Amino acid sequence: MEKIPILKLGDLLLVSIQVDMHDRLALALQDDLTGQVVKHKARGVLIDISALEIVDSFIGRMLSNIAAMTRTLGAETVVVGMRPAVAITIVELGMALNDVHTALNVEKGIALLESLIREREAVEAHEGPQP
Amino acid sequence: MKVLSHETLPLRQPEDVVLVRNKVRNWMQEEGYRLIAQTRLATAVSELARNALDYGGGGVARLEKVQNGSREGIRVVIEDRGPGIADVEQAMRDGYTTGSGMGLGLGGARRLVDEFEIWSQPGQGTRVTIVQWR
Numbered sequence: 372m373e374k375i376p377i378l379k380l381g382d383l384l385l386v387s388i389q390v391d392m393h394d395r396l397a398l399a400l401q402d403d404l405t406g407q408v409v410k411h412k413a414r415g416v417l418i419d420i421s422a423l424e425i426v427d428s429f430i431g432r433m434l435s436n437i438a439a440m441t442r443t444l445g446a447e448t449v450v451v452g453m454r455p456a457v458a459i460t461i462v463e464l465g466m467a468l469n470d471v472h473t474a475l476n477v478e479k480g481i482a483l484l485e486s487l488i489r490e491r492e493a494v495e496a497h498e499g500p501q502p
Numbered sequence: 503m504k505v506l507s508h509e510t511l512p513l514r515q516p517e518d519v520v521l522v523r524n525k526v527r528n529w530m531q532e533e534g535y536r537l538i539a540q541t542r543l544a545t546a547v548s549e550l551a552r553n554a555l556d557y558g559g560g561g562v563a564r565l566e567k568v569q570n571g572s573r574e575g576i577r578v579v580i581e582d583r584g585p586g587i588a589d590v591e592q593a594m595r596d597g598y599t600t601g602s603g604m605g606l607g608l609g610g611a612r613r614l615v616d617e618f619e620i621w622s623q624p625g626q627g628t629r630v631t632i633v634q635w636r
Binding site for chain 2: 391393394424425454457459460466
């Protein structure tokens with residue numbers, strides 16, 4: 372079965388979507404990623420969509436879901452590499468993707484992830500150890 | 503409106519949605535349409551093809567290169583023989599969904615294209631026709 376590879380780099384997970392996303396593949400990635408976040412105790416997820424020529428409402432919803440699910444599991448998600456034409460159509464479609472952090476490229480995305488993780492760790496330290 | 507060439511593709515499984523939207527993009531790329539026009543039409547087609555598959559039980563997509571006077575465009579007709587839509591106006595509204603989606607399919611697709619026409623009859627099916635002009 373086709374599968375989108377998930378790479379582990381320190382406490383980050385990296386995903387680069389290089390294939391056409393049909394709906395089953397998108398759902399499989401969502402399940403896979405949440406499983407891997409737990410397995411590796413990841414603190415951040417970076418998703419590169421620079422190869423995606425279109426993002427429709429289904430893929431948009433998958434990105435939102437991944438961001439929400441990983442956040443619940445203690446990891447931040449940043450989506451990088453969105454093409455300008457994709458950004459325009461996403462907004463015209465009516466998807467705001469407000470809950471998804473984005474960055475221009477992988478480098479900026481990793482910098483953003485690191486600062487989001489630091490913020491989160493500061494909050495966790497302030498709240499004390501979790502039971 | 504004159505149809506210069508056409509092709510009909512089935513919509514039976516999720517992979518077909520990808521095939522149809524890629525075909526639309528390829529056609530427009532070959533014909534030299536602007537990238538944003540390609541992206542808009544392919545995205546609209548993706549939404550409508552998924553609707554036909556998820557709610558209409560599958561259907562067909564007919565792709566046409568059309569000409570109206572000196573104007574050229576791409577027309578896509580997506581048709582299913584599913585349960586149809588009882589209240590089309592309501593279904594066009596953002597956020598309206600009977601499924602698990604965000605409810606942006608129909609209304610969103612309409613915003614992306616130059617022309618949008620929907621026909622639906624309960625018990626008979628749904629047909630959406632969209633056009634992007636060059």
